[in-house]
Amino acid sequence: MDFTQILGHENIIKNLQNAIENGKVSHSYLFEGEESMGKKMVALSFAKTLLCKEEKLEPCNNCNSCLKFDNFNHPDLKLIEPEKDLIKKEEIDKVIKNINIAPLESNRRIIIINDSDKIGMEGQNTLLKTLEEPPSYINIILITSNSNKIIPTILSRCERIKFYPVESEKIENLLISRYNKTRDEAKFIVHFTKGSVGQAIELSQSQDFFNKRDETLEIIHNIVKGDKYKAFDSYDFFLNNKENYEEILDIMIYWFRDLIIYKELGNTELLLNRDKISLLSSQVFLKENQINDIIKKIINVKQDIQRNVNYQLAIETMLLSMQEV
Numbered sequence: 001m002d003f004t005q006i007l008g009h010e011n012i013i014k015n016l017q018n019a020i021e022n023g024k025v026s027h028s029y030l031f032e033g034e035e036s037m038g039k040k041m042v043a044l045s046f047a048k049t050l051l052c053k054e055e056k057l058e059p060c061n062n063c064n065s066c067l068k069f070d071n072f073n074h075p076d077l078k079l080i081e082p083e084k085d086l087i088k089k090e091e092i093d094k095v096i097k098n099i100n101i102a103p104l105e106s107n108r109r110i111i112i113i114n115d116s117d118k119i120g121m122e123g124q125n126t127l128l129k130t131l132e133e134p135p136s137y138i139n140i141i142l143i144t145s146n147s148n149k150i151i152p153t154i155l156s157r158c159e160r161i162k163f164y165p166v167e168s169e170k171i172e173n174l175l176i177s178r179y180n181k182t183r184d185e186a187k188f189i190v191h192f193t194k195g196s197v198g199q200a201i202e203l204s205q206s207q208d209f210f211n212k213r214d215e216t217l218e219i220i221h222n223i224v225k226g227d228k229y230k231a232f233d234s235y236d237f238f239l240n241n242k243e244n245y246e247e248i249l250d251i252m253i254y255w256f257r258d259l260i261i262y263k264e265l266g267n268t269e270l271l272l273n274r275d276k277i278s279l280l281s282s283q284v285f286l287k288e289n290q291i292n293d294i295i296k297k298i299i300n301v302k303q304d305i306q307r308n309v310n311y312q313l314a315i316e317t318m319l320l321s322m323q324e325v
C-alpha cells in the first residue's frame with residue numbers, strides 16, 4: 001500500500017507530502033469526511049511513509065520498516081478500530097500508558113484511531129491529555145465520519161483535514177478498468193454508493209448485490225403489471241433479505257425516480273439504471289402521481305422499519321399499497 005494506489009484526494013496527499021518535506025508534520029491530525037472515501041488508506045500510506053527508513057515522500061516498499069508495515073506487525077504503528085461500535089476506554093488507557101515507550105524500529109511512533117468518534121466521553125478526555133503534550137516522536141491520526149461527536153478541545157488540538165467525495169468519473173473508470181464493469185453498470189454503482197470508493201469497489205465485486213437488484217426489479221415489475229399472486233409471493237424475498245432491507249428499498253426508490261425522469265425526458269444521462277432501459281420503458285404506463293405515491297410509501301416504510309415498526313407488517317402494507325395505486 002502507498003499513495004499511488006489511492007484514488008483521488010490529490011491535494012490532501014500533496015499537502016501531507018509537503019509537510020514531510022518541510023519538516024512540518026503535525027503531532028495530531030483529524031481526518032474527517034463521509035464513510036469509506038479513503039481516509040484510512042491515506043492515513044496508513046502517510047504512516048508508512050513516515051516510518052520508512054528511506055525518509056522520502058513515498059514509502060520505498062523494500063526496507064525492513066515497509067515490510068513489517070505491510071505484514072501488519074510494525075512495532076511503531078498502533079491502529080485502533082472500534083469493536084461492536086465502541087472504542088473502549090481501556091483501549092485508550094493502554095495507548096496512553098505506553099506513550100513514553102520510545103520507537104523501536106523508526107524515528108516515530110504512529111497511532112491511528114479509526115472511527116474515533118466511537119470513543120466514549122471518558123476515553124476522549126484521557127486522549128485529550130496526551131494531545132496536549134505528546135512526546136516528540138508521537139504522531140496521532142484520528143479518523144472520523146462524525147466529527148460532531150468529538151469534544152471541541154480535541155478538535156482544536158488537531159490539524160483538521162477534510163476529505164471530499166472522489167469525482168464520479170474517476171471511480172467509474174476504476175470500476176471499468178479494474179473490476180470489468182460496463183460504463184452503465186459503473187455509473188449505477190457510483191451513484192448508488194454516493195461517491196464512496198470503498199463501497200463502490202465492494203459492490204462491484206458482489207455478484208450477490210446484482211442478483212438482489214435483479215430480483216428486486218422483477219418484483220417491482222410483477223407488482224406494477226398487476227400480478228397479485230406473484231406480488232404476494234415476493235414477501236419471502238424481503239423476509240430472506242431482512243438484513244439488507246435498506247439497500248433493497250433504496251434500489252426501489254432509485255428505480256421509481258428513474259421512471260419519472262424517463263417519462264419526462266426519455267433516455268437520458270441522468271438515469272441511474274441506464275443498463276435496464278428496456279425494463280424501465282415497459283413501465284411508462286404508470287402515471288406520475290402514481291409513481292410519486294409509490295416513492296413516498298417506500299420512504300415511509302424505510303423510516304418505519306428504522307423506528308422498529310414490525311418488519312413483516314411494514315413490508316406487507318407497502319407491497320399491498322403498491323398494487324393499489
Ligand SMILES: [Zn+2]
Pocket residue numbers: 052053054059060061062063064065066067
Ligand atoms: Zn521503506
